[in-house]
Amino acid sequence: MPVITCIQDLKDLHRKRTPKMFYDYCESGAYTEQTFRENTSDFAKIRLRQKVAVDLRDRSTAGEMLGRKVTMPLALSPVGMTGMQRADGEIKAARAAAKFGVPYTLSTMSICSIEDVHAASPEPFWFQLYVMNDAEFVDNIIERARKAQCSALVLTLDLQILGQRHKDLKNGLSAPPRLTLPNIVNMATKVQWGLEMLQTPRRFFGNIVGHAKGVSDASSLVNWTNEQFDPCLDWAKVARIRDQWGGKFILKGINDAEDARIAADFGADAIVVSNHGGRQLDGAMTTIRMLPSILKAVDGRCEVYIDSGIRQGQDILKALALGATGTMIGRAYIHGLGAMGQEGVEAALNVLRKELDISMALCGERDVRNLRRENLLIPDGFFDTYA
Numbered sequence: 089m090p091v092i093t094c095i096q097d098l099k100d101l102h103r104k105r106t107p108k109m110f111y112d113y114c115e116s117g118a119y120t121e122q123t124f125r126e127n128t129s130d131f132a133k134i135r136l137r138q139k140v141a142v143d144l145r146d147r148s149t150a151g152e153m154l155g156r157k158v159t160m161p162l163a164l165s166p167v168g169m170t171g172m173q174r175a176d177g178e179i180k181a182a183r184a185a186a187k188f189g190v191p192y193t194l195s196t197m198s199i200c201s202i203e204d205v206h207a208a209s210p211e212p213f214w215f216q217l218y219v220m221n222d223a224e225f226v227d228n229i230i231e232r233a234r235k236a237q238c239s240a241l242v243l244t245l246d247l248q249i250l251g252q253r254h255k256d257l258k259n260g261l262s263a264p265p266r267l268t269l270p271n272i273v274n275m276a277t278k279v280q281w282g283l284e285m286l287q288t289p290r291r292f293f294g295n296i297v298g299h300a301k302g303v304s305d306a307s308s309l310v311n312w313t314n315e316q317f318d319p320c321l322d323w324a325k326v327a328r329i330r331d332q333w334g335g336k337f338i339l340k341g342i343n344d345a346e347d348a349r350i351a352a353d354f355g356a357d358a359i360v361v362s363n364h365g366g367r368q369l370d371g372a373m374t375t376i377r378m379l380p381s382i383l384k385a386v387d388g389r390c391e392v393y394i395d396s397g398i399r400q401g402q403d404i405l406k407a408l409a410l411g412a413t414g415t416m417i418g419r420a421y422i423h424g425l426g427a428m429g430q431e432g433v434e435a436a437l438n439v440l441r442k443e444l445d446i447s448m449a450l451c452g453e454r455d456v457r458n459l460r461r462e463n464l465l466i467p468d469g470f471f472d473t474y475a
Contacts, residue, residue, distance in 0.1 A: 092435045092439065093439070094400070094439060094443075095399050095400065095420050095423055095424075095436060095439060095440075098420075098423040098424045098426075098427045098428070098432055098435065098436055098439075099115070099423040099427075100427075101423075101426075101427035101428065101432075102114070102173075102422070102423040102424075102425075102426035102427045103115075105278060105280060105281060105426060105427060106173055106174075106278060106281055106426040107265060107271070107274050107275050107278055107281065108259060108274050109256075109259035109260070109261050109262075109265060109271070109274075110169065110172045110173050110261075110265075110426070111426065112255040112256070112259055112261075113169065113172075113253075113255070113256060113259075113261055114167075114173065114419055114422045114423070114426070115419065116253050116254075116255045116256070116367070117253065117365065117366035117367050117370065118251035118252055118253055118366065118367050118368055118369070118370040119251070119252060119254070119370035119371075120370055121366060121370065122366075122370055122371055123363055123366035123369070123370050123371060123372050123373075123374065124365065124366030124367070124370075125366070126366075126374050127363070127365065127366050127374050127375065127376075127396045127397030128397045128399055130374040130376050130377055130397065131376050131397050131398070131399075131400075131402075131403045131406060133467055133470065134376070134406050134464055134465070134466055134467075134470070135464070135465040135466075136402065136405070136406075136447060136450075136451055136463065136464065136465070137451060137462070137463050137464060137465050138450055138451065138452075139450075139451055139452025140452070142452040142454075143454075144449045144452075144454060145454075146454060147445055147448065147449055147454045147455070148454065148455045148456065148457075149161075149441055149444050149445050149448070149456050150456070151414065151456055151457060153190075153191060153358075153391065153393075153413070153414045154191075154239070154240055154336050154338075154357060154358060154391065156191065156239070157189075158189055158190050158191070158414075159188055159189035159190055159437075159441065160190065160404070160440070160441050160444060160456065161404070161408060161412075161413065161414040161415060161456060162190050162404060162414060162415045162416065162417060162437075162440065163185075163190055163191040163192070163193060163214070163393070163414065163415075163416045163417075164181060164185050164190065164191065164192045164193055164416070164417060164418075164421050164433075165193055165360075165395050165416040165417060165418040166193040166194060166195035166196075166198075166214075166216035166242060166244070166340075166418075167195055167418050167422055168195045168196075168197035168198065169197060169198075169199060169263050169293075170195065170198060170199065170200075170422065170425065171198060171199025171200050171263075171288075171290055171291075171294075172199060172263050172264075172265075172291075173422055173425050173426040174281070174284065174425050174426060174429050175281075175284035175285045175287065175288040175290070176199075176200055176204075176284075176288050176290055177199065177200070177425050177429075178194055178195075178198045178199060178200035178204070178205050179200050179204060179205055179208040179209070180425060180429050180430035180433065181421060181425055181430070181433050182194070182205050182208065182209040182211075182213055183208065183209060183210070183430055184421075184430045184431075184433035184434045184437065185211075185213075185433070185437075186209055186210045186211035187210075187434065188434060188437045188438075190437065191213065191214050191239075191240075192209070192211075192213045192214065193213065193214040193215070193216050193242055193416075194213055194214070194215050194216065194238075195216050196215075196216060196217055196218040196229065196295055196296075197218065197293055197295070197296075198293070198294060198295055199263060199290050199291065199292065199293065199294055200290050200294050201294030201295050201299075202215060202229070202232050202233055202236045202238070202295060203232070203236060204290065204294060205236075206236035206237065206238075212237050212238060212239040213238060213239070214238060214239060214240040214241070214242050214338070215233040215236070215238040215240075215241055215242065216241075216242040216243075216244055216340070217229065217230065217233075217241060217242065217243050217244065217329070218244055218247060218317060219243070219248075219317075219318045219321045219325060219329070220316040220317065220318055221315065221316050221317075221318050222300060222301065222312075222316060224301070225296075225299065225300045225301070225316075226329075227332070228299065229295060229299070230329070230332055230333055232295075232299075234333075234335075238335075239335070239336060240335065240336035240337070240338055240357070240358075241329075241333045241335065241336070241337055241338065242338040242339075242340050242360070243326065243329055243330075243337070243338070243339055243340065244340045244341050244364075245321065245326070245339060245340065245341040245342070245347075246340075246341030246343070246362065246363070246364050246368050246369075247317060247341070247364065247368060248317060248318060248319045248320075248321050249317065249319055250317065250368075251364070251367055251368040251369060251370065253367060263291065263292060263293060264285075264291040264292065284429075292309065293309060293313075296309060296312070296313070297309055300312055323350060323354065326339070326354060327354060330354065330355065330356075336357045336358075337355070337356055337357050338356065338357060338358045338359065338360060338393075339351045339354075339356045339358075339359045339360070340359070340360035340362055341360065341362050341363075341364060342359045342360065342361055342362065342382065343361060343362065343363045343372060343373065343375060343378050343382075344378070344382075345378075345381040345382050345384065345385040346385070348361075348382040348385045348386050348392075349385040349386065351386075351390070352385070352386045352387075352389040352390050356390050357390055357391065358390055358391035358392070358393055358413070358414075359382075359386065359390055359391075359392055359393070360393045360394070360395055360416060361375045361378060361379055361382050361392060361393065361394040361395070361396075361412075362375060362394070362395045362396050362416075363375055363396050364396070365395070365396050365397075365418055365419065366396065374396070374397060375394050375395065375396040375397060376394070376397060376406065376407065376410075377470065377471060377472075379392075379394055379407065379410050379411070379412060380410060380411070380471055381471070383410070383411045383412070391413035391414065392411070392412055392413050392414075393412060393413060393414040393415060393416050394407045394412045394414075394415055394416070395415065395416035395417065395418060398415055398416075398417050398420060399419070399420055400440070400443050401439070401440045401441065401442065401443025401444030401445070401446075401447055402443060402444070402447045403415075404440060404443075404444050405444055405447050405448055405451070405456075405459060405463070406464060408456055408459045409459040409460055409461055409463045409464050410461060410464070411461070417436075417440070420436050420440065421433050421436045421437070423436065424436030424437075444456070451463045
C-alpha cells in the first residue's frame with residue numbers, strides 16, 4: 089500500500105496505472121494551456137496569514153451545500169468518461185463521496201448511466217446536463233434524473249462549442265479506446281486497469297447509447313456526439329430547463345460578473361464559478377481572480393461555488409475565506425480514482441480535509457464557517473478591476 093501524503097502522490101500513481109489517452113484527458117487544457125496552468129498558480133499567489141496562541145480544540149470543517157450537511161464545503165465535479173479512468177469509475181466515485189459525506193455530480197458524458205449510479209450509490213447525487221440539439225433526448229434525460237431522485241440539476245453553460253485539446257486529438261481519444269498499435273502497446277502495460285475493464289460491460293457512454301435515437305454502437309455514437317452540443321443555448325433555454333426540472337438548480341461555467349448577475353436573476357440556487365478547468369477558452373481569467381467580482385454581483389441571492397485549480401486543502405481555505413459558499417474538484421479526485429479506484433477517491437478527500445483542517449488551525453481558526461478575507465495575504469493589484 090503506497091503512502092499517500094498529497095494529491096501529487098495520487099497523480100503520479102494515476103499516470104503509471106491508467107492508459108495515456110485517459111490520463112491526458114484529465115491532465116490537459118485547451119490550446120496553449122495557459123488558463124489550465126494559471127488556475128493553480130494563481131491560487132498559490134495568495135498567501136495565508138499565520139496566527140498563534142489560539143485555542144485550537146474542537147475544530148470543524150463541516151458546512152452545508154444546498155441545505156445538505158457536508159463533511160467539508162466541497163462537491164465532486166462532473167467529469168466525462170470517468171468510467172474509463174477505472175472500470176465503473178462513476179459508481180466508485182459516487183460511493184466514495186457518499187461515504188465521506190459530500191455531493192457527487194454525474195456527467196451527461198459518463199460511462200456508467202444515471203440508472204447504474206442510482207442503483208449503486210447509497211446517497212442521492214447531482215446530475216450535470218449538457219444541452220443537446222436533440223430536444224427529445226434532453227427532455228428524457230431530465231426525466232431519468234428525476235426518476236433517479238437526483239437532488240440537483242447542474243446545467244453546464246460553457247460547452248456549447250468544444251475547445252480544442254491538442255492531446256486528445258493526438259491520442260485519438262475515444263470510449264472505448266480504438267485498438268490501434270500504440271494504444272494496444274500502452275494498455276498492455278496497465279494490467280490492473282485492463283483486468284478490471286474486462287470484467288465490466290460499461291465501456292460506452294451509458295447515458296447516450298440505447299437512449300438517443302439511432303445510437304446503438306460506438307460508430308453511431310461518434311456521429312451523434314459530433315453534431316449534438318447546442319450552439320444556440322441561451323438564457324431562454326436555461327429558463328425552460330429550470331422550469332422543466334423544478335428542483336434545486338445549479339448553473340456551472342460562470343466566469344463573469346454580468347453572467348453571474350443574470351444567473352442569480354434567473355433563480356439559480358447556486359452557481360459554479362468555473363472556466364471548465366482551462367479546457368475551453370484558453371486565455372480566460374482564472375476563477376480565483378474572478379470570484380470577488382462575481383460574489384459582489386450575486387449579492388447573496390444564491391450560493392456560489394468555485395472550481396478550476398483546486399489541488400490542496402489550502403486552496404479550499406482561500407476560496408472560502410474570499411466568500412465562496414463551497415468548492416468543487418475534478419482532477420484531484422480523478423487522480424485518486426485512476427490511482428486506486430474508490431479507495432483513491434477516499435484518499436483524495438481525506439488528504440484535502442486534513443490539509444484544510446491543519447491550515448485553518450495554523451491561521452488561528454477552528455471552524456471553516458469563520459474563515460474570512462483577513463485570513464489571507466493578497467498581493468497588491470491581484471484582483472485589479474475584477475474585485
